[in-house]
Amino acid sequence: MATILTQTNEYTVDAAAGLQVTAADAFAVTGWTLKPEGMCLGDLCVPMPSAGGRIDLAAFWQKIGNPVVSEGDVWSLGVGADARRDGLAGLDAPDFELQDLAGQTHRLSSLRGKKVFLSSWASW
Amino acid sequence: MDLPVWQSLFDSLADANFMVVAVAMDSRGVEAARPWIEAAAPTYWSLIDPEHRVASLYGMVNVPQAVWIDEGGKIVRPPESAGSTDHFRGMDQVTKTLAPDDAKARLAARTAYMDAVRAWVRTGAHALPGDAARAALPALTADMSLAHAHFRLGVWLQQHDRVADAARHLAEASRLHPESWNMWRQTADLEQVGKSGGPEFWARVKALGDKSYYPPPNLPGFAAD
Incomplete structure (x- = not known):
């Protein structure tokens, strides 16, 4: 078993030899689908070797420009600089969901129609 | 505050x-x-x-x-x-x-x-x-992206009491993204509450020399950086 950390989620998946995961798990984690031509998102396909219905998710994630770091069986799939830059280039405020003290979830984009002062602070 | x-x-x-x-x-x-x-x-x-x-x-x-x-x-x-x-x-x-x-x-x-x-x-x-x-958008680099991946992993490891492993990834995050005071100070705080504002913090601030810790915004009432 391996633990995969994405920006917003945590997954426990059956993994072999590094991060060889099933096509179903690869889809659940990344949204990309394993097809004969490779890993696909919509019309876009990236050639990717697969064996026995499994793919090396770490290799795939890096191939599309994202960082991967690990510690034992815990894997952190980051977001590459190009994707981050693309996300900001149009000046659309990147959306996110976070909880308040009471555990209630708030989504930034639900404030559309208002001006928002998004500010950061910390207890430390 | x-x-x-x-x-x-x-x-x-x-x-x-x-x-x-x-x-x-x-x-x-x-x-x-x-x-x-x-x-x-x-x-x-x-x-x-x-x-x-x-x-x-x-x-x-x-x-x-x-x-x-x-x-x-x-x-x-x-x-x-x-x-x-x-x-x-x-x-x-x-x-x-x-x-x-x-x-x-x-x-x-x-x-x-x-x-x-x-x-x-x-x-x-x-x-x-x-x-x-x-x-005015920040200039994001591959090292910063890698730093965030290490930071995410480090925080998770810390939350799961794998403190030594966490410290390594958090230190690597700060090494890759030295401009991030957030990463450095959070890491110091996870190590020990209070450390984020302790002597090491002040030494890092001093090492900025003429550079700003809080670069002034380009707004009325603020001198240019």
Whole structure:
């Protein structure tokens, strides 16, 4: 078993030899689908070797420009600089969901129609 | 502290179509942020971000930084120092006080910043045109992306009591992204509460030399960096 950390989620998946995961798990984690031509998102396909219905998710994630770091069986799939830059280039405020003290979830984009002062602070 | 200042800002704009979204970058989680939030009792959104997700999304590197977002969800001012200044660097290390002139200048800057936010909400002032806003976006690098991946892993390991492993990944994050005070100070805090503002912090601030800790925003009342 391996633990995969994405920006917003945590997954426990059956993994072999590094991060060889099933096509179903690869889809659940990344949204990309394993097809004969490779890993696909919509019309876009990236050639990717697969064996026995499994793919090396770490290799795939890096191939599309994202960082991967690990510690034992815990894997952190980051977001590459190009994707981050693309996300900001149009000046659309990147959306996110976070909880308040009471555990209630708030989504930034639900404030559309208002001006928002998004500010950061910390207890430390 | 910033939370009460933002409450005053929010109260003064109660009739406007406006929201403050204050995000606590606190990898120790809800309990670290709770006393501050309960004391300020904010009526705006006050959210907890243990993984510093918002810093990663927007390229924030310090607190307090703020992003101004218009009604259409567009960034009209990318992350910048939210009213704090470098006057703290002249603090008397024994008495922890500022010279009166510095204290006054610090307060004036904070007031000028909040006035600028208010003017923007009321009239649209200080919103950057698209090209200028794009030019002011942080320059994100592959090393920063890698740093955030290490930081995410480090925080998870810390939360799962794998402290030695966590420390390695958190240190690597700071090494890859040395401009991020958030990463360095959060890491120090996870190691030991108080360390984020201890002697090592002051040594790092001193090592900035002529560089700003809080680069001044390009707004009225702030000197150019």
